[in-house]
Amino acid sequence: MTLPEHPERTPRREDRDSGPREPGESAGTDQDISRPVASQPTVAQLAGDYAAKAGLHRSSNGNIDVLKSAGGIQGIAESILPGLVFLIAFTIDRENLSLAVIASVAVAAAFTVARLVQRKPLTQALAGFIGVGLSAWLATSTGKAENFYVLGFFTNIGYILAMSISVAVRWPIAGLLFGFIRNEGLDWRKDPKRVKAYGIGTWVIVSVLVLRLVVQVPLYFMGEEGLAALATTRLLMGAPLYILGVWIAWLLTRPAPVLADADAEAETE
Numbered sequence: 001m002t003l004p005e006h007p008e009r010t011p012r013r014e015d016r017d018s019g020p021r022e023p024g025e026s027a028g029t030d031q032d033i034s035r036p037v038a039s040q041p042t043v044a045q046l047a048g049d050y051a052a053k054a055g056l057h058r059s060s061n062g063n064i065d066v067l068k069s070a071g072g073i074q075g076i077a078e079s080i081l082p083g084l085v086f087l088i089a090f091t092i093d094r095e096n097l098s099l100a101v102i103a104s105v106a107v108a109a110a111f112t113v114a115r116l117v118q119r120k121p122l123t124q125a126l127a128g129f130i131g132v133g134l135s136a137w138l139a140t141s142t143g144k145a146e147n148f149y150v151l152g153f154f155t156n157i158g159y160i161l162a163m164s165i166s167v168a169v170r171w172p173i174a175g176l177l178f179g180f181i182r183n184e185g186l187d188w189r190k191d192p193k194r195v196k197a198y199g200i201g202t203w204v205i206v207s208v209l210v211l212r213l214v215v216q217v218p219l220y221f222m223g224e225e226g227l228a229a230l231a232t233t234r235l236l237m238g239a240p241l242y243i244l245g246v247w248i249a250w251l252l253t254r255p256a257p258v259l260a261d262a263d264a265e266a267e268t269e
Contacts, residue, residue: 087231174201201249208245
């Protein structure tokens, strides 16, 4: 039997795919690629997530809600009361450091349980509880009541270094946080003036942290004689001073207002 000169052959997959395709159909695949594909988060989204996790909140008029960003009344109480209870208990009985430590840890634990009952985010309460626990361990393990406050020094130093580096590399922390609240995203990085403004805002917050160290470290080295003053300044220079610093940084980094006359003139050109 003679074979045909040009035998018919079964169309290969490549041949089938070379013909006209419907929109959304891809060569070499029977699947529709029109389905959404998960994409990697952008830098702007990461900045927004960071700001949200940092606890920053917008008020109804679009400004920063400083009180809410500081954790609200409950959050401020969580940051102040454990240290205050420690000071009061130790002042009452200086020979019983363990009692002061247990009292402060109990207060921190109570706040954590309260958040569980209220079904609120535990991040701040857990961070505070762990911090109080470490501070209590430092005080009891060394037998020095002033060491209850030493952990805060290292925390401040860490924030100072991180914020200083952010300004040096032109990614100021204030820009990442406030830019999210102002719906600027990362567009502010395209404007040198905005980068400079957010750098200044970051330095304002850094100055608050530096001021804490300048005032409190000498009191720490005074030992028990400076304990009352150290605890008092820790309370005053904690949430209240932080709120003031953030608010000043917010005001200093406000975008320049766009004048209506300038807009009208630009439209006529």
